[in-house]
Amino acid sequence: MNSKIFLVAASLAFIGQGPLAARTWTSADGSKTFEGELRALSETAKTVTVVLEGGKIRTFPISLLSETDRDFLKKEGHKIILAANDGEGAGDTPQAQKIGKNLAKPGILSKIEGKSFAEHQLTESPDYYIVYFSASW
Secondary structure, three states: OOHHHHHHHHHHHHOOOOOOOEEEEEEOOOOOEEEEEEEEEEOOOOEEEEEEOOOOEEEEEHHHEOHHHHHHHHHHHHHHHHHHOOOOOOOOOHHHOHHHHHHOOOOOEEEEEOOEEEEEOOOOOOOOOOOOOOOOO
């Protein structure tokens, strides 16, 4: 593959991926801090997922965070996550899934009807995805 084409393609892939609001998180006892972006929040499991500066993703109990950070999560956590996902809410619709969102667009999928292909529109999220990739070197 031509390295210039790869560089242009890689550059275009990152355009439009705005960063989430990074913030300084503090441990419950106040002895440790770290920079990270909120990625996910589970109130049922009582966990938070944060992307650290180096790109590492860490999930840990909310109880390990300071009271200030816990208040922040209660007030702003879900708003930040929804904004990062372009306002997509939770749910089982194709638009609510990252992989299913693009497959739900009209004209993307086809299905076999008899001996020919017909356009297909997702009405619910599939249980499984089959991915076929072919490359010629």
